[in-house]
Amino acid sequence: MRLAHQFAMESDFITGDAVEATEFPHLAQRYQVRAVPRTIVNELGAIEGALPESRFLEGVLAAAQQKD
């Protein structure tokens, strides 16, 4: 969780939301959250689990480039 917030701090283009899955079950369902943490990037991509910094960065960049 902290990485997403730190990423947000380092870029004016990035926002980082912590979403409590049990309080927002409709979102957990929409984004197919079965295990946590699960990070949704721009509605399209997903990163599973807690990753180290460099891999989380790769995951975010890769997911952000996906188009629907």
Next chain:
Amino acid sequence: MPILNERDRREVQEQLMILTGSVKLVNFTQELACQYCRETEQLLREVKELSDKISLEVYNFQLDKEKVAEYRVDKIPATVVEGSKDYGIRFYGIPLGYEFVPFLEAVKDVSRGSTDLTPETRAVLAGVREPVHLQVFTTPT
């Protein structure tokens, strides 16, 4: 009844002693049909009491439409952790349980106004020119 017990309070207070810059917590809430709104507001009030660097603003999600638009929050309870500017850090749902540590980390990070990410990561992030919205789903336990 307080959410944080005496021991939690002392521990959090100790952690928040390192705060240098001001931190503004902005809470969006409503009275009805929001299971954890009341508790979230209470928790934020309790945390605010533990450091004179922390201020708290509470807005009504239904009525304070200007603030809702300004902070772009779309569900409640919402908590914005703001430092010298709004960095885009949001907590949706009560920041307790597993969320409490990241919440305190966010408070400390925005107060300092910098992260401990590697220079490489920061350089890459500084080059981002398209909006990136990260939603990290967690559970309380």
